[in-house]
Amino acid sequence: QKEVEQDPGPLSVPEGAIVSLNCTYSNSAFQYFMWYRQYSRKGPELLMYTYSSGNKEDGRFTAQVDKSSKHISLFIRDSQPSDSATYLCAIKETSGSRLTFGEGTQLTVNP
Amino acid sequence: GAGVSQSPSNKVTEKGKDVELRCDPISGHTALYWYRQSLGQGLEFLIYFQGNSAPDKSGLPSDRFSAERTGGSVSTLTIQRTQQEDSAVYLCASSQINEQFFGPGTRLTVL
Numbered sequence: 001q002k003e004v005e006q007d008p009g010p011l012s013v014p015e016g017a018i019v020s021l022n023c024t025y026s027n028s029a030f031q032y033f034m035w036y037r038q039y040s041r042k043g044p045e046l047l048m049y050t051y052s053s054g055n056k057e058d059g060r061f062t063a064q065v066d067k068s069s070k071h072i073s074l075f076i077r078d079s080q081p082s083d084s085a086t087y088l089c090a091i092k093e094t095s096g097s098r099l100t101f102g103e104g105t106q107l108t109v110n111p
Numbered sequence: 112g113a114g115v116s117q118s119p120s121n122k123v124t125e126k127g128k129d130v131e132l133r134c135d136p137i138s139g140h141t142a143l144y145w146y147r148q149s150l151g152q153g154l155e156f157l158i159y160f161q162g163n164s165a166p167d168k169s170g171l172p173s174d175r176f177s178a179e180r181t182g183g184s185v186s187t188l189t190i191q192r193t194q195q196e197d198s199a200v201y202l203c204a205s206s207q208i209n210e211q212f213f214g215p216g217t218r219l220t221v222l
Contacts, residue, residue: 032209043115043202043213044154051209088154090211098144098170099204099211101154 003027006089006102015111019076023089023102026070033065034099035074036088044088048074079109113137115214117203123220124193132188132217136205143186144211145178149199157201160186193221 006023013019021035032051036044048063050056056063062075072091076083086106090099116135124130136143145157156170160180171177175193180186190197198221204211 034210036213041218043215046210046212049210090154098156098159098167099146099154100156103153 001026003100004089004091004102007105008103009105010108011105012108012110013079015079015081015109017079017109019079019083019107019109021074021076021087021089021105021107023072023091024070025072025091025100027093028067028070029093030070030091030100031094032092033063033072034090034092035061035063036090037083038086038088038104040085047087079107081109081111084108115203115205115212117201117214117217119217120215121218121220123222125222126195127192129189129191130193130219132190132201132219134186134188134203134205134214136184136186136203137207137212140205140207140212141183142206142211143180144204144206145186145188146202146204147199148202148216152199154202157188190219193219195221197221 004025035048037047038044053065053067060077064073086104088104089102092099118133141162143160146154148154158178159167175191178188200216200218202216204213
């Protein structure tokens with residue numbers, strides 16, 4: 001079993017839709033949770049970072065963590081064609097440790 | 112300020128040759144990470160440098176892979192006697208505390 005499982009997609013939605021991206025993890029030692037966006041042939045770009053259960057909002061993006069169920073989500077409101085990319089969840093145990101990534105979900109937002 | 116930079120952006124080499132990939136982290140970041148992104152494999156951790164501590168090499172796939180970080184800044188990842196399965200995008204990231212910021216990557220193709 002992989003340490004981090006991510007809904008594989010691909011996901012195709014119309015412009016303006018609410019998008020839900022999801023990951024689950026198995027190791028309760030994981031403490032820090034991140035979401036990255038990666039455009040084709042580019043490096044991953046940090047979108048959201050959180051370390052506590054609950055919601056964290058930044059503009060159209062909301063990161064949600066539920067440590068009791070070991071489940072994390074990223075919600076995108078009012079999705080735009082420019083949101084079309086691969087989204088990666090990434091988790092780590094301590095402040096200085098390596099990131100463990102999900103496989104990524106490819107999102108296409110159609111105008 | 113400037114982000115993480117990597118060079119070269121693309122490298123094509125013949126099987127059996129050695130290659131060197133370079134990473135310039137964000138100024139002031141004490142931690143530096145190398146990851147590899149392959150089709151169907153996702154992002155996998157290779158090696159981690161933190162300050163003057165001994166690096167965490169636990170992700171290196173074989174003894175053909177090595178890395179060093181000189182003066183606590185620039186890092187070089189070396190792959191000796193390259194194999195076709197080494198073809199991937201090699202990504203470098205740096206961090207100060209928790210968030211890791213990625214460079215654009217080096218796309219390595221081994222013929």
